[in-house]
Amino acid sequence: MSYHFNEIEKKWQNYWADKQTFKAENNRDKPKYYVLDMFPYPSGAGLHVGHPLGYIASDIYARYKRHKGFNVLHPQGYDSFGLPAEQYAIQTGQHPAITTETNIKTYRRQLDQIGFSFDWSREVRTSNPEYYKWTQWIFIQLFESYYCKDSNRARPISELITDFETEGNAQINAACDDDVTYFTAEDWSGYASEEQQDILLKYRLTYLAETEVNWCPALGTVLANDEIVNGVSERGGHPVIRKKMTQWSMRISAYAERLLHGIDYNVEDLDWTDSLKDIQRNWIGKSVGASVTFNVNMTSDMLKHVQHDISERHSELVSESHPYKIEVFTTRPDTIYGVSFMTLAPEHELVSKITTEAQKADVDAYIEATAKRSERDRMADVKTISGVFTGAYAEHPFTKELIPIWIGDYVLAGYGTGAVMSVPCGDQRDYDFAKHFDIPIPNIFEGVDISEEAYASKDNVKLANSDFLNGMNYKKATKRAIYELEQLGQGEGKTNYRLRDAVFSRQRYWGEPFPVYYVNDKPQMIDEKHLPIVLPEVEKYLPTEEGEPPLGRADVWAWDTTTHSVVSNELIDNEHVFPLELNTMPGWAGSSWYFFRYMEDAMRDEVFASKEALDYWESVDLYIGGSEHATGHLLYSRFWVKFLKDRGFVNVEEPFKKLINQGMILGTSAFVYREDGTNRYISSGLIQDKNVIPIHVKVKYVNASDELDIDGLKSDSEFGDDYSDAEFILENGVYKVGREVEKMSKSKYNVVNPDAICEQYGADSLRLYEMFLGPLEQYKPWNTAGITGVHGFLKKLWKLYVDDNGLKVSDTEPSKDSLKTLHKTIKKVEEDIENFSFNTSVSTFMIAVNELMAQKCNSKAILEPLLILISPYAPHIAEELWNRLGHDDSISTVSFPKFEEKHLVESSKNYPISFNGKMRFTLELPLDMSKDEIEKTVMAHEKTIAQLDGREPKKVIVVPGKIVNIVG
RNA sequence: GCUCAAGUGGCGGAAUUGGUAGACGCGCUGGAUUCAAAAUCCAGUUUCUUCGGAAGUGUGGGUUCGAUUCCCACCUUGAGUACCA
Secondary structure, X not given: OOOOHHHHHHHHHHHHHHHOOOOOOOOOOOOEEEEEEOOOOOOOOOOOOOOHHHHHHHHHHHHHHXXXXXXXXXXXXXXXXXXXXXXXXXHHOOOHHHHHHHHXXXXXXXXXXXXXXXXXXXXXXXXXXXXXXXXXXXXXXXXXXXEEOOOOEEEEHHHHHHHHHHHOOOOOOEOOOOOOOOOOHHHHHHOOHHHHHHHHHOOEOEEEEEEEEEEEOOOOEEEOHHHEEOOEEOOOOOEOEEEEEEEEEEOHHHHHHHHHHHHHHOOOOOEOOHHHHHHHHHHHOEEEEEEEEEEEEOOHHHHHHHHHHHHOOOOOXXXXXXXXXXXXXXXXXXXXXXXXXXXXXXXXOOHHHHOOHHHHHHHHHHHHHHHHOOHHHHHHOOOOOOOEEEEEEEEOOOOOOEEEEEEOOOOOOOOOOOEEEEOOOOOHHHHHHHHHHOOOOOOOEOOOOOOOOOOOOOOOOOEOOOHHHOOOOHHHHHHHHHHHHHHHOOEEXXXXXXXXXXXXXXXXXXXXXXXXXXXXXXXXXXXHHHOOOOOOOOOOOOOOOOOOOHHHHOOOOEEEOOOOEEXXXXXXXXXXXXXXXXXXXXXXXXXXOHHHHOOOOOOOOOOOOOHHHHHHHOOEEEEEEOHHHOOOHHHHHHHHHHHHHHOOOOOOOOOEEEEEEOOOEEEEEEEEEEEOOOOEEEOHHHOOOOOEEEEEEOHHHEOOOOEEOHHHHHOOHHHOOOOOOOEEEOEOOEOEOEEEEEOOOHHHOOOOOHHHHHHHOOHHHHHHHHHHOOOOOOOEEOOHHHHHHHHHHHHHHHHHHEEOOEEOOEOOOOOHHHHHHHHHHHHHHHHHHHOOOHHHHHHHHHHHHHHHHHOOOOEHHHHHXXXXXXXXXXXXXXXXXXXXXXXXXXHHHXXXXXXXXXXXXXXXXXXXXXXXXXXXXXXXXXXXXXXXXHHHHHHHOHHHHHHXXXXXXXXXXXXXXXXXXXXX
């Protein structure tokens, strides 16, 4: 009876589905373990062999944990909102919900055939209204919250209102927009409702603001920073420009410090790789320093502006004595005596006010030129130094000397205050700028040569020419400088973060609608009891002629505040019926909390997840997915979880305890070489110096020896007659293709579909081979030819249990050797799984089976536990053989075999005998032999004498049980 | 530029606290079986070699009785970031 994998696999997949073998029950007496995959976006192309890599790894771990007695939650679902379905809808008119549904069906079929132990009863789809009802609900909670810096957590906005009513905002220490102004309790109660709403918006954790956004004209939407790669959109590679738009934003910056703190100190709940933590740390970009205020020296030109500014209420830039102030952020307040000029971003609001008449033309020309340069140009060209003098001077806070104020595009408007104090001796950019424009470069470092370049290091430096800072090092001087600035009222210690608030609006159709309507342009939340607000129908998925998002085309998209329902736009009267928000939420909205949704199995309509479920499952114990989500999904999820915790909706600080990034499986492309200008294809070994053009061919026409199936290629209908008349120049009777490792993609014809693999070799072979390829985290090329190795192994495994007469396993006593094989396998496999080293356990299985075969082992006492070891990796064959061994229940929850050291105890050791560290021969010696005896025996050995060739050894190192090394 | 990974046979990779480098598999070579092929099985497969051996884990140094493993410098590849003050 041979190994009929197709039958076996179908049989057990049906069995698992029928018996709901992998359904996780909440509140069981077993300890819990939550294994999660990053859920897929169901694309039209279906899965290729690279996709299941992480799923197989997590599945092995989930199955292993079940054997270890855990109640395992291992769910799966779909991140089903997204751009591709919408782009397809734009092209074809097909509703994205329909394509999404079709694609999900394909995904599900492909996933099922690989034999994953998912609990599908808890499936999540982000595009389902019953799911996004809760995404909308979380949005409302964010809107109704602010971040209190005193208690370091989010609190209900109602508490802030109470504070405003009793004491105004002067004492409030909360995360808010930069432009809030001070008001008293009396002021507050005097404000009109709309004014109050505007002020509150500046504190809410999600807020509407006019922001400069990354607009992608080709996609017709804004993109978040992490959705842009090298200045173009991540999806599609379209250009991105800066544009001012009114957008919903998430005040993630309020959580910058806590997000960072978790990375550095919460090792328990954030067992992530250092490289991933580094990426997040860099992205948050904390810098500690000081804010310093420079007073602008007033000229008569400026005083004209001042009159105007003072009439505007709340202008912070203006005071009686020094009408204009420039605030800068610096990480080196210790170098304040090295300031020889200041630089403002060209966009800085003071520029127009302080520029003198004489410089006005130059400055305007420069601003115009900078504005024209795209973000990409500015990025590409960082070497050109440019800038213009404004004609104005600032006053040094200590020396009161006049410092020229320049503008330059190396200063970014979006970071810090958009202005810097330039210290050319201590900063290379300032140095280059000063050299270029012939600005003095005062040296404030004792004994440091700055004639060639700036001295930017904080170490080994003592300050000079710096008055009260003279002789101090970086640390001391920084402290002192901040103290002195505080005394003057011209500065304070400050921490800056590179992390920007996240834009949350997308001008797209296929996303979550906001539960928001507008009264006099002020956003109002729809009461949570009326959720979900379901995506309306539109006749086209494009922006409107007026440039509004696709929801602007919906006819029924207005909110009736009396009936609490979505009604026709015709009914809008701005008294009871109001327009609804036209933007939709970004892709990361639904994926920032889905891991909680899986926890709930019964009352999904009542809550986003019940308290019981949240208490039991807590957070994800093991999360596997791609590292490309480092600054997107993984950061936003942490943010939302912290927020939900602050507001008491969940009780964990971090969502993903252990995180592993699986590497990408790359394709091995195959090339034929056409001689230029001919229809002749030359085998790769014969090219020499001929002028050839490499052309991708489908990898399915190439065998393990890189030989091309010419007939197959010629008859491929996709290429029509391209190859039918072609002449192939062979070497040794075959056409050899060239090979190259590239990312898998349709256009490179190197995509390998798991369906074909499952059909030809089976799911167990696919699972084993994906693991066998190499370490999980590593990028590695796929080569289908190699799968015969693991497939052959499964056949051998089968033959160990079954022959032509049926089952050949007996109750005979196992041999000592077989016990040793089994137990060293148990030990190794258990260690491997705990370390996520799945590739090495596949080798271990091969070694075990090879040994047991050689031992002619047919003992049940060995072969039964062996099946349990293998079952997480190759569950179908394990179930089948387990069943044939006479078990009625699934192997999936049987206890993992216990390792016993006693079977591995040896009495002798094959010692490597090395000379000067190089092993020359081995010698079998008893393990209880003493050091001296070993030395004596080895030195007397004929090979030792031959090796030494008469020389006297200087030293003999004997490490009992390990090695003998003879020096000399 | 800065930050972080990683460089081992023809290929994927193994070597868990410094102790026999190349496990396991692919491919290749030879053989058995077969009318033949597939499948299966057996033997070999880092390089050089005067067949005694010798060299060898990106390069060059260092520590050590002993280094793929630790330290320093450099080279290459990949990832992240992009004037962050």
